[in-house]
Amino acid sequence: MAIIRSFRELIAYQKARAAAKEVFHLSKRFPREERYSLTDQIRRSSRAVGSMIAEAWARRRYEAVFVNKLNEAQGEAAESQGWLDSALDCEYITPAEHSRFDALFQEVGAILQGMIDRSETFCPPSGKRADRE
Secondary structure (H helix, E strand, C coil), rough: EEEECCHHCCHHHHHHHHHHHHHHHHHCCCHHHHHHHHHHHHHHHHHHHHHEEEEEEECCCCHHHHHHHHHHHHHHHHHHHHHHHHHHHHCHHHHCHHHHHHHHHHHHHHHHHHHCCCCCCCHHHHCCCCCCC
């Protein structure tokens, strides 16, 4: 396993960041009247996934906190999926776009679950670093 020195090296973070960028561009097509509701909400939740991963990384000294932050990231990914459902229901996105974006957030959630399941490999025991993905 490679040594991870920054949250930016985590695959989960990289994929979450890429998904958030794509959501931003997709949401530019949403109607103006959705600006302060659906558009803002889906952008916020999609961006929060990566932010929660970064915060989890910074707090990995305490395994329970690390796991909690990763759980929050999973929650934000699921929230993004919910907003995608709304966008599909309102016909702002196509079924193909919905499937693709839903799969992106599903994949991030699965990677996060793997990190949670192996949290001890990310968290340093008694002050030592165990930075592995």
